[in-house]
Amino acid sequence: MRRAEEATVWRSLKKKRRAEPPAIAKFDEITLDLSTPCLVVGGRNGAGKTRLLRSITDQLGDDGLLLDLHFLCEQALTVLRSREDFDEMKAEFDVLGPDEDRQDDVQRVIGREYELIAWYALEVEPSDKAVAERFRWGGEQPLLPYFEVQHKGVHYTSREMGLGEFSVHLLFWILEQYRDVKGLTLLLDEPDAYLPPIGASALLVRLLRICLDREWRLIVTTHSSEMIADALEEQAFVLLRTGDEGTIIATHCQDDPTVADTLLTRPPIRHIFFVEDESAWMLAQVLIEKYDRRLARASTVVWGNGSGYMVELQKHFPRPPQPEIVSAYLFDGDKRAEVHESKQNRWPALFLPTESDPDVLFRTLRADVPRLAAKLNVPDGELSRFLDTKEGVDAHDWVNDLGAEYGRQRVLRVLAELWVDTNESTVASFFESLRKAV
Structure with missing residues (x-):
């Protein structure tokens, strides 16, 4: 059986799973759907895997x-x-x-x-x-x-x-x-x-x-x-773990796609994304994680000092016919009018959401101090007073000053996650361009 035939087997599994009505069965504390032709059960030692098989x-x-x-x-x-x-x-x-x-x-x-x-x-x-x-x-x-x-x-x-x-x-x-x-x-x-x-x-x-x-x-x-x-890839995985009261808990990957993260070693890097600076790096990290956590685990984001190095790579870094590692350039949104589409034998040029750079996007969160304060775990009044002193400050300096006050990496992560969570429709178009690229 060749690899192409092996892929056919998984497709047959999906078809059969869709055709079968659910067959819910309870085994001790665990409820499983046995209509699927295949279930792969994982968990740490002592989670109850062998006991589950014996019970079934x-x-x-x-x-x-x-x-x-x-x-x-x-x-x-x-x-x-x-x-x-x-x-x-x-x-x-x-x-x-x-x-x-x-x-x-x-x-x-x-x-x-x-x-x-x-x-x-x-x-x-x-x-x-x-x-x-x-x-x-x-x-x-x-x-x-x-x-x-x-x-x-x-x-x-x-x-x-x-x-x-x-x-x-x-x-x-x-x-x-x-x-x-x-x-x-x-x-x-x-x-x-x-x-x-x-x-x-x-x-x-x-x-x-x-x-x-x-x-x-x-x-x-x-x-x-x-x-x-x-x-996981074929949505046939179930994780067993022991709850706080000693009961066995089963979670299907369809209910939680990240359920096996603690069992898997980090996969080899398959994707490299180039961005302009550290703010873009954090925004790209959060966007890729939200798009697909498995993709994020097999990806690395590289940042430099501006877009110049990315333009040079775009011109001279070739894209082989069957690459083992896929690359893409994630330019800031305000570069849409400046950066040209990549040639056919070069890696694609994409743009982070909107037509602004990430620091400008992050500064818009100033309008929701209570939510930003909650994410930073600081009192509303304290954060509001600090931000009052930054009125009229350039967006780049605004982000830098906030990072200096509350911890740079922490602040960048909070700003990126909060902006992505509050701009779902805008983020969706970025996900579509990312899907086509990878």
């Missing part, structure tokens, strides 16, 4: 399949490494698979092209009766997975595999035991734990394709930032 499994009964790969891998490898007769034993069994699709899944997730893959289901019962029950896979006889592979001329079996490689084979091997079951909800507890980051993302989309093909539902817990980021 208990309520679903035979319609739920909970797989704890950590436990299953440990138990299977313990048995496999305790005996030396599996090569002889496999001769009594047919090769179970994988078929072409499952082989492609395994290779893509592991990142390895095998010359040979052979899966077996051996009738070997673990000595621990409770463990043996976990290996029945819906049948009467416990079945132990046994794998043979060859890579770059080296032949080895599941006995010699590392945990990451073995866990991927095991997971897809188990799913083949249930390939004829309809209406199943597959619940996976951190199936990516042994995988590198690139493998976790590939695993999720391939599990989702299997579930869509078989009309299953998928609920998976994870700590993988790549898997969480993919689920």
